[in-house]
Amino acid sequence: DTAVSQTPKYLVTQMGNDKSIKCEQNLGHDTMYWYKQDSKKFLKIMFSYNNKELIINETVPNRFSPKSPDKAHLNLHINSLELGDSAVYFCASSSMRVGGEKLFFGSGTQLSVL
């Protein structure tokens, strides 16, 4: 019954590889996000999609490509992984309706690039 689920929970890979993280929400929300949390715990938004359309795109290297096949799913593909990409990546969702700003986070994906 997990509201926002993301897989995998842990991802260990070599520099230069390509990897994907998947996210799904069953809350009926129309907006989904990717946040990056670095080693200092700083939470920074990367992307946001509303009904499959990109609405927020922060200054993120174009090696990161989000894809939203439908409003319940938002995946993140990362090409040519670098050491600095090591972080915890959180998916989140919310609703566009008035008062729907509360973010529901997934459990996070710990990415380690060796």
Next chain:
Amino acid sequence: GENVEQHPSTLSVQEGDSAVIKCTYSDSASNYFPWYKQELGKRPQLIIDIRSNVGEKKDQRIAVTLNKTAKHFSLHITETQPEDSAVYFCAASKGGGGNKLTFGTGTQLKVEL
């Protein structure tokens, strides 16, 4: 864009004492201010939020105050307990779902027995 500053970065209190975490924001158009709690190895979870038409909000042992003129808001936790130990994040946005939420840098709260 919005900039949210948060302090202190670490806070250690004795069980039963109060804890206060303060944040300032830069964008006067921001009108929604949530607080998230993140326990070690877990996801951030909303604990309380306040909108700009309200100056104070309380929920049991936690309260948030907002000073729009000064552009700062604070989290107050009374009668702290060991399970309050976590990282706390303030955030600000212009409200409405889908608006970008800018987080503060976090405060590591440790409640000692």
